Amino acid sequence: MxxxxxxxxxxxxxxxxxxxxxxxxxxxxxxADDAAPASDSATVEPPDPRLVARGKRLYVFCQACHATExxxxxxxxxxxxxxxxxxxxxxxxxxxxxxxxxQDFVWDEENLDIWLLRPxxxxxxxxxxxxxxxxxxNRAAIIAYLKTL
Amino acid sequence: xxxxxxxxxxxxxxALSLSYPLLRPVKGLAAEKTSVVVIGGGLSGxxxxxxxxxxxxxxxxxxGSQRVGGRAYTADGVETxxxxxxxxxxxxYARALDLCSRLNLELIAQDRxxxxxxxxVDGTWVRSEDWADSPVNKLANGEREIxxxxxxxTLLGRLNPLKELDDWLSPEFFSYDVSMLELxxxxxxxxxxxxLAGYYLDxxxxxxxxxxxxxxxxxxxxxxxxxxxxxxETAFGLGGTNEADExxxxxxxxxxxxxxxxxxxxxALGDRVRLGKIAAAIDMSGSDAEVRCLxxxxxxxxxxxxxxxxxxxxxxxxxxxxxxxxxxAVLELGYRGTTxxxxxxxxxxxxxxxxxxxxxxxxxxxxxxxxxxxxxxxRHRFILTFTGMTSARIDQLxxxxxxxxxxxxxxxxxxxxxxxxxxxxxYGWRKHxxxxxxxxxxxxxxxxxxAREMIxxxxxxHFAGEHTRxxxxxxxxxxxxxxxxxxxxxxxx
Numbered sequence: 149m150x151x152x153x154x155x156x157x158x159x160x161x162x163x164x165x166x167x168x169x170x171x172x173x174x175x176x177x178x179x180a181d182d183a184a185p186a187s188d189s190a191t192v193e194p195p196d197p198r199l200v201a202r203g204k205r206l207y208v209f210c211q212a213c214h215a216t217e218x219x220x221x222x223x224x225x226x227x228x229x230x231x232x233x234x235x236x237x238x239x240x241x242x243x244x245x246x247x248x249x250x251q252d253f254v255w256d257e258e259n260l261d262i263w264l265l266r267p268x269x270x271x272x273x274x275x276x277x278x279x280x281x282x283x284x285x286n287r288a289a290i291i292a293y294l295k296t297l
Numbered sequence: 298x299x300x301x302x303x304x305x306x307x308x309x310x311x312a313l314s315l316s317y318p319l320l321r322p323v324k325g326l327a328a329e330k331t332s333v334v335v336i337g338g339g340l341s342g343x344x345x346x347x348x349x350x351x352x353x354x355x356x357x358x359x360x361g362s363q364r365v366g367g368r369a370y371t372a373d374g375v376e377t378x379x380x381x382x383x384x385x386x387x388x389x390y391a392r393a394l395d396l397c398s399r400l401n402l403e404l405i406a407q408d409r410x411x412x413x414x415x416x417x418v419d420g421t422w423v424r425s426e427d428w429a430d431s432p433v434n435k436l437a438n439g440e441r442e443i444x445x446x447x448x449x450x451t452l453l454g455r456l457n458p459l460k461e462l463d464d465w466l467s468p469e470f471f472s473y474d475v476s477m478l479e480l481x482x483x484x485x486x487x488x489x490x491x492x493l494a495g496y497y498l499d500x501x502x503x504x505x506x507x508x509x510x511x512x513x514x515x516x517x518x519x520x521x522x523x524x525x526x527x528x529x530e531t532a533f534g535l536g537g538t539n540e541a542d543e544x545x546x547x548x549x550x551x552x553x554x555x556x557x558x559x560x561x562x563x564x565a566l567g568d569r570v571r572l573g574k575i576a577a578a579i580d581m582s583g584s585d586a587e588v589r590c591l592x593x594x595x596x597x598x599x600x601x602x603x604x605x606x607x608x609x610x611x612x613x614x615x616x617x618x619x620x621x622x623x624x625x626a627v628l629e630l631g632y633r634g635t636t637x638x639x640x641x642x643x644x645x646x647x648x649x650x651x652x653x654x655x656x657x658x659x660x661x662x663x664x665x666x667x668x669x670x671x672x673x674x675x676r677h678r679f680i681l682t683f684t685g686m687t688s689a690r691i692d693q694l695x696x697x698x699x700x701x702x703x704x705x706x707x708x709x710x711x712x713x714x715x716x717x718x719x720x721x722x723x724y725g726w727r728k729h730x731x732x733x734x735x736x737x738x739x740x741x742x743x744x745x746x747x748a749r750e751m752i753x754x755x756x757x758x759h760f761a762g763e764h765t766r767x768x769x770x771x772x773x774x775x776x777x778x779x780x781x782x783x784x785x786x787x788x789x790x
Contacts, residue, residue: 202788206784208783224388272461279768
């Protein structure tokens, strides 16, 4: 248990540093002229930096439970590095609800959109306590940000 | 000094001030400018301010008292350091856990095991194991096995239709937004059940739906990360069922006391937190907002967060004023007083009368919890909890008289205990002039009437505080609300 705690503390410290240092320079980082990284697939649209920046602000709702860097491991919710198009409930270090463990879907745009509107609609009995984002553009912004993780 | 000289001195000072504006005393004159003013330095306001500061916004927190933390309040000066307010951190309290981790606060398994509880009903004592079959037990079939101290919550729990944490805000369940008395009566609770429940629950003035939300949240926490469901019945707060075989205890506390959390949050905010600043007015009639404090200081901001209870906000002059259902909510949302006395047992009086150490009575002394000794303790601690009318009976008196009354009541109902315990502290939240209660409580009909409308931003004013929670309970609900207000502002800023 001690070991696990240490890991969480370390992860949280990294996140903490990211939060305190990273967010202050966020507008510059996501300025319109800061071109998106080259995509290796012509069919994938480059993320809209404004939408991503907005999603990052909305991610305040998520950050207490979900770390975003793989090295941080999972907090009380799963680590979200690489969450887009990942299969539901597959991380080993995460306490998923029984309800989610029984699911067999992929976190694509459609599922994320329903989930972020109200998790219990997609998976009744979920253990994610999230009030939901009623506005479609806010869900789109978070999804755009999640795609960058 | 002659009067003329004094006048002259005063005149020259003011002349100097006029020609050198920088030397003018700031107090009461120039307003300090910032992006966001947060009124209230409890957990909700501090969390809101921290999140906004992380995004580079200028924030000032105005706290009316001389201490941050609000209803997170560890009595550091008292022997055994009791918690006057919140202390329990559940396994699914994500924000509290994350903050503790980030602020390097250690969490410890809650070490508060309540010893078995005898009951004194109508002047007759019954041990817990004899209760179900006791002639004193006038409960109906199906109720008889419930300890008297849990009758109300247990019966209500059986009727709870809520599944998800946000169900309580759905009109589908508004038929439950009636008094506990009405709902229990309608569902066949016996008169004796209502009588016993009425000793510690405000049956007539509390919405059943509000209690059910809390119960749903408590069950959610108990089941979090577990594959089985638990019996979590408890009269006050989360159940104390830490199990030895589990990796993460069900309930944890902050090492050194709950106050360490708001203190660490305030330390991270530095001089952005101002103590002793009681907000008197929020003026949003101009192109931005101005908050005026009773000491004459003024703060201009783009946005203001009310992170004080509505029992306090309703005394602040807000312009433009609230309207419609939001105005109703600010004015009428109910608050509850809880009063607790803390002490030490000097001699185990239960060895004398053969009853169990803890007890519940249907008189002024409602609940006396005697705790198992913690490692290194030579005596048992106890906590007496007073709610409803009995807390009013205690709160009307100065502390010394109140404790004398409680002592004589205990000696009257349980003579063996007379002179065998000692009080350390008494605290009644209703008496806190800036809070006026330990928590909000929706009255029957108020959830349907304004629970959703009450948190909608009003011009440049946003709302935080445990009374504006959506999904959470306890400390976590305060943090949840501050987070929501921060995101609202980040969307606008």
